[in-house]
Amino acid sequence: MIISVTSLKGGVGKSTIAQNLAVCFAHAGYKTCIVDADTNQSSVRWSGLRDENQPGVLVSGLPDGKELAKNVKLLNETYEIILIDGTPSLSPTASKILLLADFVLIPVLPSALDLWATQQFLERYQEACEQKEQQIPAYFLLNQHDERTTLSKEAEEALHNFETVGLKTLKSTIKNRVAYKRAVIDGAGVFEFTDPKAKEEMVALANEIQGILKG
């Protein structure tokens, strides 16, 4: 099962979410790996810091996206869940990341810039669906969400408008927490960390995605 964590905008938390989901899926018992297709290769660096006593998450770095399909196909023979940590660009690699996905996860921050990028993303997504001749299941994930702020509520409403074109919004949301930044330093996920609230929201997200994948 291939989960592409992608967005046309940088800094939305793609790598953090890919790493944390990978940790959750590995703990749940799935053979999990990450394909790091982002040029900054932060997931590759994260894997180097990971404690060997924790469930293993292989991270394969493909910063230029060359032979992405071929390598993902090879990994698909061994791994049950492949998370592709995407690149925030309009490159052919970004299109391949969409075309390969069984499930597209699009992190969005509650900001106007993110929503504008989402509009652009929609065009790429529709082209990919057209070429693949099937709807690719795609879900928004509100990151750094704070339900008390008007901006977050407005972002939520704006994203719901995309449902008519097949892009749904997950009911799980991620808040802005220090635990995410701390966990990265240890090559860990918040599931293995001390902040129970961060762990709780990541578990909810992993369970929600598992539920959708299992149909």
Added chain:
Amino acid sequence: MQKKSLKDAMFLAPKTTALPKSVINIEETERAAEKIHAEIPALRTPEPVAEITKRVTLDIPLSLHAAIKMRTFQTGSTIKDYLLTLAARDLGV
């Protein structure tokens, strides 16, 4: 937005059944990505622009020249490409 139930967030759902395997067609994926980027002008990869070059004349000791020549013969390269590759690798450019 639907409310999350408490059990959603309490425990990580363990793997119970195997997930369906992805079906990947490499050729189809490559072809589709190529088509998307060929049809939309804004997505087309720009043609690489040849950078202006600077000519440099080097005096290389005969023994070193012979060694480089041997190496480039073995790798099917040229002295120019060999030296440029070494410099680019060293400088990380």
